[in-house]
Amino acid sequence: MLGVDVPPLAGPIVAVTHDSRDVVPGGAFVAINGFTTRGADFVPQALERGATLIVAEEPIDGVPTAVVADDRVALAALATELAGHPSHDLTVHGVTGTNGKTTSSYVLHAILTGAYGEAATGLMTTAEVIIGSEHETAVRTTGEATVVQANLARMRDAGVQHVVLETSSHGIHLHRVDGTRYATALFTNLTRDHLDLHGTMEHYYRTKRKLFQWTSGPKLANADDEWGARLATEVEGTRTFGAAQDADYRIEAERRDGVRTVFELVTPGHGRLTLSIPLLGDYNVHNVAGAAGIALELGMSPEVLTRSVHEMAQVPGRFERVPAAVDLGFEVVVDYAHTDVGLAAVLEVAREVAGDGRLLCVYGAAGARDRDKRPKMGAVASRMADVAIITTDDAYHEDPQDIADEVMAGADPANTTIVIDRRAAIDSALRQAQPGDVVVVAGKGHERVQHLATGDVPFHDVTVVTELLASR
Template identity: 35%
Template sequence: MRLSKLFKNAPTTNVTGLCFDSRKVQPGNVYFCLPGMTHDGHEFIKQAVEKGAICIVHSKELKPEEMPVGAIYIRVADTVDAMNQAARIFYSKPSDKMLMYGITGTNGKSTIANVIRNIRNKKEPTGYIGTIAIEYGNVRLQPDLTTPDALFLQEKLSEMVRHGMKACALEVSSHGLAQRRVDGINFDVAIFTNLTYDHLDYHGTMKSYFEAKSLLFSERVKPTGKSILNIDDACFEKLQRISQAPVITYGIEHECDYRAINVQILPKQSKFDLVYQGKTYPVVTNLVATYNVYNLLAAIAALHETDMDLDVILEACKNLPQVDGRLEQIDMGQPFHVIVDFAHTPDGMKKMFQFGRQIAQTHKLISVFGSAGKRDVAKRKVFGELADQYCDYIILTEDDPRDEDPAVIADQIEEGIESSNHVFIEDRYEAIRQAIESANPGDCVLLLGKGDEPYIYRENGRAPYKGDNVIAKECISKYCRHINEAVDDVNEDESFIEE
């Protein structure tokens, strides 16, 4: 592509690519000098030119000695905005060629995005970008971030278009919104799940955290699109006021456009009646837990509001593919429950403990978890308090410790534990093994925080990790052979109802 297509009055020099990391510049690239939290891209202009950058886009005034020969220099008011707009053009505006669903909120993004993709795929090819993977057609890639940087994002959306995708479900994180990674995308549908305590190490306050999330509805969703909002969340009215698109509501506790009533939560399925425009539709789904009823309502509303037949959607809800690491029930014939979940916020942990307690009933609830290093320290004691309230046996372990000592993190969690039996086992594999080995018939084991992530962050960066779901299966296979699966006092059809 010609540089003149990206910037007015620029030369017709050929551009091979766009880049904001001087270490990754290739010959013929445009290099954008982005401001950073620790470094400023303007500091690396020389390196970029040496690597072959043919154009430098900058916002600061440069001295002659700061402008190596061999490159074209374009000054703009905002390099982030310039990069977003250039990326849209360079990759042929891919998001304009697909139906774009954007999902934001503290919890539930991955589940909603995957439900949308799986059901929408029955109508037309649909892609997904989020915490779990980047998927389109037969392509599956491991992401580095929930919401990738703007250049990578536009490139992958462009590849989706080339692979025939007609829609895309994209998880939109608060970091992605605050750092303007999705500024080059206009969403057809914006979905809000909930807002609870998280990421205050980055945002500072809940107010700033909310303001970041709200950008999806005030700026990024098309005025002709739809904002799908959780009416039961405390942030609903604020989002309703600022949304530049018409608002569609979903919930359980209040009257709304898509409401679930008569909710029954069973160990392996959920049932409820969907009330929509005065009519009642019975819904049965293999998703479990009340919070997943909310997630399903959001997906149903988003799909139906984008011209999918409601009967087709509800039929597909009966047997949805398991979302890896999200309330994933590991069933290998063992006479106790093992559940893997990505929960890593106080609200997410509480909901998992409540669900686990309901599953275990009078049997033991065993949990394995930790807390990420170099992240919000205040929530660690809260994790301990929550676990102490619901669990019989707690195994504290590593969870992306980075350069912090896992034992110190465990000590901080332990401050909230007063009565529950607990132990610290640093190696996460060993912690899971002990939980599995200590489970008796009817017990429930919760493995929380990592889900299916195939890596763990330690002092020297990302290290390989099998994922809690894979390790759980290995441990059950290795250490449960001695258990008699025909246990007379355990009724495997035992269920509970939550209304």
């Protein structure tokens, strides 16, 4: 399994983890070197808790160790083996890209649920894990290999047949999805993000491309994105979707119908389909078109597809409308947008919804991430919103004021202010809102925790907005 010499064991390995706090008697501990920690430092604790196998990239003094070339590859191999290679018994659909991964994943899950029933479908995404009718909050976009394989095994054991797995570049680069057999792959787009990990856009793209190279079944890429168009030429068997004239699944006649969007999808095998979706914005039309293309490639009937997209629900934290604002005559939208490109897309749709009303935006930039995008976000918000308030996102170890100042460097002081406390910033926007206005609270979306240098604190934008509106 590991391909290296393993010290004599007292019995079979019953579990594997990279967190010494989760070690169980008879388990294996993989001493992963993190970005700020050294795995070997936690070996004594793992042994105290009953670990019978230690795996590391170098020998550990006084401890029989299986020495491997890559600790994360080893973690994935052990996790997959102990879980019984669950993806071999499932149809796993991978969704990757910079923006739109979560929405596309939810859309594809909704389509599959409409076709095969709730009990037969599962979802692993940024927002949550869904196993049949059970919903759980997710920890990160793509969990560690142990989490991925354990969730796949739970889905298999629960009778799930189709799983949508939101597959991030971190998940691919850090071997979190190694051992997973993908049946289909969907690529949304590629814009500047995560360069703190990848260094260059080229490396970022090549990491995403691996998902398509692993997948032998249907593969769809966004023809309207330069990286997606390139992907279609580099990986054999990849079809395309988008508004481009040569797209295999072509978007036409897009129009807004109240709080819904209607568009035509010209398909290679079923002619022209009319799809009505409960989502707004061109980017969401693309998200639905890609997921619809995958479903049709799998052999789903146009009738089932059309009904499923019409009946799907809002996506948590993705242009999520807060009902409590409606009675006050304005709209509040919570969205996960955390890059300049993502923020621009959301504000463009919000401006359309506002009509003659004003657009107010509360946003921030994350700490410990690509700093170059901070002033770009400031420029976008100032250009597209009437009122822009810079606040704290996830600051991590950085000073929130320093981050806000860097965002402000690209903003226009004439319509931009800084309110460091996120709750106070949201309250300020809500108090300024008038009938007909739209307030966008961006950056955190579905997330329920704010990561600060002083520690994690509970924070959920939709809940906070609802509480503040109720207090009025």
